[in-house]
Amino acid sequence: MKCIICKSKSEFFLTKDFDKTQYGFLMKDIGPVDYFKCTNCGFTISKTHAEMDNKKWMTLNSGFHHYLENNVVTTNQPPYIYQAIMLMLLAKNHILDFSNSLDFAGGYGTLSNILKKYLNINLSVYDPYVQGSSQVHYISKEELRKYDIVLNSALFEHLFTREAFDEINDLVSDFGFMIIHTVVCENIPHDKNWFYMEPPVHCAFHTNKSMSILMKQWNYEASIYCPSAKSWILIKKDNSNIRNKIDIINSELQTKYFIYKDDFVNYWMGF
Numbered sequence: 479m480k481c482i483i484c485k486s487k488s489e490f491f492l493t494k495d496f497d498k499t500q501y502g503f504l505m506k507d508i509g510p511v512d513y514f515k516c517t518n519c520g521f522t523i524s525k526t527h528a529e530m531d532n533k534k535w536m537t538l539n540s541g542f543h544h545y546l547e548n549n550v551v552t553t554n555q556p557p558y559i560y561q562a563i564m565l566m567l568l569a570k571n572h573i574l575d576f577s578n579s580l581d582f583a584g585g586y587g588t589l590s591n592i593l594k595k596y597l598n599i600n601l602s603v604y605d606p607y608v609q610g611s612s613q614v615h616y617i618s619k620e621e622l623r624k625y626d627i628v629l630n631s632a633l634f635e636h637l638f639t640r641e642a643f644d645e646i647n648d649l650v651s652d653f654g655f656m657i658i659h660t661v662v663c664e665n666i667p668h669d670k671n672w673f674y675m676e677p678p679v680h681c682a683f684h685t686n687k688s689m690s691i692l693m694k695q696w697n698y699e700a701s702i703y704c705p706s707a708k709s710w711i712l713i714k715k716d717n718s719n720i721r722n723k724i725d726i727i728n729s730e731l732q733t734k735y736f737i738y739k740d741d742f743v744n745y746w747m748g749f
Contacts, residue, residue: 479514481516481518481519481688482521482638482639483519483521483688483692484516484518484519484521486516486517486518486519487516487517487518488514488515488517488521488523489514489517490513491514491515491522491666491668492512492513492668493510493512493670494511494670494675495509496508496678499678501542504538504541504542504545505538507534508526508530509526511527511678511681512524512525512526513525513683519687519688519691520665520666520685521682521684522666522682522683522685523682524638524681526681528638528639536607538678538679539607539679540608542677542679543586543607543608555632556589556631556632556659556708557659557707558588558589558592558631560707560708561589561659561707561709562589562592562596562597563707564704564706564707564709565593565599565629565657566599567727567736568711569597569599571723572718572723573720573724574627574711575626575627576599576600576601576627578627579601579602579625579627579628579629580601580604580617580622580627580628580649581601581602581603581604581629581630582628582629582630582633583604583605583630583633583636584601584604584614584631585607585608586608587603587613587614589629590603590614591613591614594613601614601615601629602615602616602617603615603616603617604616604617604619604621623649624649624654625650625651626650626654627655628646628647628649628650628654628655628656628657629657630646630656630657630659631659631709632659632660633646633658634658634684635661635674635682635683635684636679636682638681643692650714651714653715654714655711655712655714656696656698656711657709657710657712658709658712659707659708661674661683661708662684662685662686662689662744663685663686664744665685666683666685686744690741690742690744693712693742696712698712698713698714699713699714699716699740700713700716700721700738700739700741701713701742701743702720702724702737703736703737703743703745704735704736704737705737706735710743712742720738721738724738725738
């Protein structure tokens with residue numbers, strides 16, 4: 479199969495069987511999952527998920543999220559409070575303006591609810607599978623348009639078609655920002671027990687190289703990484719001295735809170 483990021487050849491990587499995991503009951507009608515890895519950029523994808531019909535995929539997602547909401551399960555949840563602090567700092571320093579922003583696939587609205595309640599930052603939320611907190615503003619697919627900021631938290635590991643990735647980027651305005659939280663590795667571990675392969679809805683695993691390629695294909699010229707939030711801000715055009723503003727914030731905080739680079743910031747290795 480061909481890599482959906484760089485179109486190079488992807489080869490068989492490993493097979494994972496979920497029947498002995500806590501999610502085995504969700505996967506009983508799907509069976510073992512085969513993962514393929516790109517020989518060029520290292521992007522790794524589940525061929526099993528990619529060939530799944532939409533009904534089966536939606537059933538798996540709904541079952542997984544319902545199970546998480548109703549059971550005590552130890553998962554690698556996004557660092558929501560650190561993401562909120564990151565966004566507050568960027569807004570207060572006039573790097574981000576949330577007046578035209580979207581939380582794409584925002585789930586039950588956890589991050590958007592924190593932003594609204596504690597920081598007075600309002601995001602519209604779109605999610606094709608769930609609608610959660612009544613405190614945040616959910617919109618339908620028909621209401622989607624162009625936004626100056628499109629945020630997605632713990633989403634890029636759930637997408638298995640190039641169209642799904644491009645759908646998100648197409649919502650970003652010509653001078654906008656995409657904010658991403660996911661795990662990115664230098665090399666994807668050849669380990670079926672790797673923590674990020676544990677959830678059965680995780681079907682795409684990104685490398686620093688694949689993200690750099692994707693960023694260039696989408697015409698982003700720079701990125702910011704926040705280690706505490708484990709999140710990247712992709713920048714279409716740095717027209718307001720963002721690099722200088724980041725240097726000022728780091729100086730004020732007396733730590734390298736943000737990292738700016740004219741490419742994808744290859745910082746977090748996913749371990």
